Amino acid sequence: MKRLAAWFFAAGMLAAPVFAADLSGVNDADKERIRGIVKEVLREYAATLGDRQANPATKDILRNIVQDNRDFMRTHGPEHFAHFLDGQHPRATVITCSDSRVHTQALDATPDGDLFMIRNIGNQIATAEGSVEYGVHHLHTPLLLIVGHSACGAIKAASGDYAKESGPIRNELDTIQIPKGDPGMNSIKLNVNNQVRRAMDKWEEEVIVGKLTVVGAVYDFRNDLKQGQGKLVIVNVNGETDPAKIAAMDLMRDLDAPEAKGRKARAPVHH
Numbered sequence: 001m002k003r004l005a006a007w008f009f010a011a012g013m014l015a016a017p018v019f020a021a022d023l024s025g026v027n028d029a030d031k032e033r034i035r036g037i038v039k040e041v042l043r044e045y046a047a048t049l050g051d052r053q054a055n056p057a058t059k060d061i062l063r064n065i066v067q068d069n070r071d072f073m074r075t076h077g078p079e080h081f082a083h084f085l086d087g088q089h090p091r092a093t094v095i096t097c098s099d100s101r102v103h104t105q106a107l108d109a110t111p112d113g114d115l116f117m118i119r120n121i122g123n124q125i126a127t128a129e130g131s132v133e134y135g136v137h138h139l140h141t142p143l144l145l146i147v148g149h150s151a152c153g154a155i156k157a158a159s160g161d162y163a164k165e166s167g168p169i170r171n172e173l174d175t176i177q178i179p180k181g182d183p184g185m186n187s188i189k190l191n192v193n194n195q196v197r198r199a200m201d202k203w204e205e206e207v208i209v210g211k212l213t214v215v216g217a218v219y220d221f222r223n224d225l226k227q228g229q230g231k232l233v234i235v236n237v238n239g240e241t242d243p244a245k246i247a248a249m250d251l252m253r254d255l256d257a258p259e260a261k262g263r264k265a266r267a268p269v270h271h
């Protein structure tokens with residue numbers, strides 16, 4: 001306890017003046033040095049706390065996660081993992097929003113080894129460009145699927161005033177190019193279309209020779225588009241956004257048939 005108290009004292013003494021007080025008389029190099037020392041002290045102090053400061057709900061959450069993982073292990077035998085032990089060969093690179101209401105099971109019954117997933121706020125290329133390139137260029141997925149969704153918080157934020165957000169969050173909202181004042185489906189679709197355009201600019205050669213198809217979609221869990229709750233509505237194919245023209249594409253033919261050609265069987269459940 002003596003040591004803890006000492007840490008607390010040190011952390012408080014150092015943190016208070018640096019984080020709250022005026023450092024205007026100190027040159028930048030010294031400020032950085034002082035901040036670095038304070039951060040180190042705080043980090044060491046936090047490490048001495050162990051889990052004592054944790055929110056009581058955290059224990060239940062972590063227990064749930066550990067138990068769900070145990071169930072997953074129990075119901076997935078070695079054959080589940082066998083086909084991707086030595087490498088991945090996903091069939092699609094997917095960029096979607098980090099939103100907790102948007103998950104792979106809405107669009108793939110067996111996503112393991114199958115979808116190269118990139119998630120960030122606002123389902124953007126700009127804030128995860130390297131990851132997207134990895135999927136398209138190194139894993140050679142023939143499909144790049146960009147998925148926006150109804151009620152997107154990132155779109156809502158980007159359509160308003162987000163000047164008070166932190167620098168890292170502002171950076172990830174700055175790259176969403178939508179008009180101010182429209183947080184709804186028009187902006188959600190516009191952002192998807194902007195991402196498709198960006199992908200087309202990056203990989204126009206691949207698209208032209210047919211190596212890559214870029215598809216934009218909206219996962220509509222609120223049924224805002226009145227096509228069914230939870231539907232993945234395709235709104236853009238290689239830059240084409242006219243629904244009639246998209247519907248007439250060979251790519252779209254028979255997509256809604258009960259068993260699309262080449263559809264994988266659902267993963268067997270082991271008991």
Ligand SMILES: [Zn+2]
Nearest residue numbers: 097099152153
């Ligand atoms: Zn979102």
